[in-house]
Amino acid sequence: MKSMVIGGIILIVALIAGTYIVAGDALSSDISVENSLTFLGAIAIITITVFVALKYVNQIKNDTASGELADENWDGIGEYKNPIPTGWGLAFIGTIIWLFWYWTIGYPTNGFSQIGQWNEEVNDYNTRFASKFENPSEDTLVAMGESTYLVQCAPCHGVDAEGINGKAHNLTNRMAKDQVEYIIKNGANNFANAYPAGMPPMMLTEQADIDAVSSYVAGGFKGEQPAAYAVCASCHGADGKGMPYVGPNIVEYDDAIVTTVLENGKKGSIGMMPNFKGRLNPTQEKAVAAYIRSLGE
Incomplete structure (x- = not known):
C-alpha cells in the first residue's frame, strides 16, 4: 500500500505540473482570480481522482465480500446491503455544495x-461611430462606401463592380438591357416594407415593346420615350425616379433602392442575393x- 501511495503522489505532482505547463500563463491574465480558482479546482479533481482510484485498487486486491445479502437475486x-462508501458520499455532497458556491x-x-x-465593446464602437459620422459629407460617404463595398460586395460583383463575367449584377450602369428585360418578363421582389405591391411579371407582353422600353431604360432615359413606357410610368414615374412605397428609382442607385436591396436581398437572373441586414x-x-453612384459618374 505504501508504494501505491508514493506512486499516487508522484502521479499527482506530474499531472499538476503538466497542467501548469499547458495553462499556467492564464494565471497572469486579466481574469487571474477566476483562472486561479479554476486551477485549484483542477488540482482538487486530480488529487481526489488519484486517491479514490488507489483506494479502490487496494480494495480490489485485498478486500473480501461481506455483509447481509439482499433478498433479490x-x-x-445477488448483492450485499452495504452502505455507500463514506468517501463517495462526502465527495457527492461536497460537489453539490461546490456547485451552488460556484454559481x-x-x-x-x-x-x-x-x-x-x-x-x-461593439455597442461602444457603434455609439462612437454614429457620433463621428452623424452628418458625413458626400466625399466621406464615397470613401466609406468603397471600403465597405470591397469587403462585403466585391466577392460577387467584382472589384471593378462589373459583375465578374456577368455572374452578378453590373453596378457600373443603372441596368443593362438584358437585366431590364428580365425584370419586365419575370417581375421583381416584393419588398414588404419599401415597395409592398412588388412588380408582377409581363407588364408588357409584346416583344417589340419590351425591347423598346429595355433599351430606353438601360440607355439612361435618353432619346424619345417609347409609348409603351406609359405602363411603367404608373409606378416608376414619367422621369423614372420612382414613387415612395410604389416603385423604385430606375434612373440611378438612390439610397432607398440600395438600402432596400441590402436589407432584403434580391432575386435576379443568376440567383438570389442574400440580405445584409x-x-x-x-x-x-x-x-x-454613394459609392455605387460614383461608379456610374
Missing part, C-alpha cells in the same frame, strides 16, 4: 463573460449607395 447472483459566489452567472465584454449600419448602407 438474478440467476443466483453564486465563485463565478456568478451574471459576472464577467467574454460575450458580454464583446457586446459592450444587421451586418451594415444605416450610415454604411448610405455609403455603399
